[in-house]
Amino acid sequence: MKDLMNIKHCGECISNLPIFRSLTEEQSEMINTTRCRVRYRPGETIFKQGTAMTHIIIVTEGLVKVYLEGINDRNLILRFARPVAMIGGPGFFTDYKNHVTTMAIEETSACFIDVNTLKEIIEQNQNFAIALLKWVNSHTLSTYTKFIELTQKGMHGRIAGALLYLHKEVFFDMEGGFRINRQDLADLTAMSKESGIRILKELKDENLISVVGNYIVLNDIDRLEKISMKG
Template sequence: MASSAVRIFVDKKTEIQCKKGQQFVIEGAPVNGLFFILHGKVKVYRTGINGREQIVRFAKAGEIIGHRGFGTEEYYSIGAIALENTSLCYFSKELLQQVLKSDPSFTYDLMLFYANELNKSEAKVKSISQMTVRERVIDTLLYLHRKFGNVNGYIDLALSRREYADYAGTTEEQVIRIFSILKKEKLITANGKRIGCPNIELLKKEISDHNFFLDG
């Protein structure tokens, strides 16, 4: 049974509706709380060298946005944009601090969540640093396939070639070239922004040495 503190926490939530393309976390803005995705898809990014966008991750229903800055930083180190019409649940920083101080079980669960996030982040950095550009693009395709699944033979997330590049850490031109090669090798199919992966096992085999499964 939920504690009284957690019940108060849930009762005081605020629901927010975001339209496709709407930004709801602004990089560099003061940290004021956390967002839980109730429905929809989101990209989380940070600004890199020369102002270029680097996509940190994609998120879907049930995931948290803005948690890495909570309690440790005054400003958000990331930005977040809805990739489709999205419903969010917002909890203020003050409310979170109140519950964390009064409910040890909730605090412990959140600590385990942070530990798991750190492990995944470290594993990703290690793997990406050892991958070729082709392997990074394939890793991106497998990550999106695992996270969002398939609809009618295509990954259930339509992204531009630039967004693929911003996540894989390469250029749009490289993504276009590698996609063209993968299509010729019949490892992927494409319909506009929709990408299909009919040969998942062959794609996995290409990067099996890098433990592709670590980044869920």
């Protein structure tokens, strides 16, 4: 019976996120009865910028990218998310639209939570509201870092910074390296794909990183950090 229920939702995904710790039994149950789990193949869009924001998701398996669709088909990747991570958006409590696009990069499981349910819980539970404020503010903090990253660093610094971000904040639990394709690396660092490729090659030629196809290993974190600082 319990296994059957797990088909509908993802079991205990919300208990793995600190933000949901403050929920009462009853509130957890409210979420559990409405939420459901969906699987995505690489390249599938989960949320599309411009559509109505009806749900948030919790990524329970796989890998997604969250990005802004900008001018002339250029995208700006704001973050990558791996399990267990919540993907919300600034449309919550404002215009209830999705202002970013979320796309699966690997085979991904996402657990959908209805925003109205969430809203109801926030209205009941101050601690949860505070946890959410904290979550939003910590995201704003990364955003500020990203501003400096993108507007005040040269291409070398941006690529180094992006690699360090992937290594330390996205794939922190992985042995060795990680995979990312060239276009995504370019979209993460706000430069053309060709420029990204060139910088990557330079870093490889200096043995700061190893590259085999899309698989990247950082060999010299210290020097990458220096490059990231200066630019």
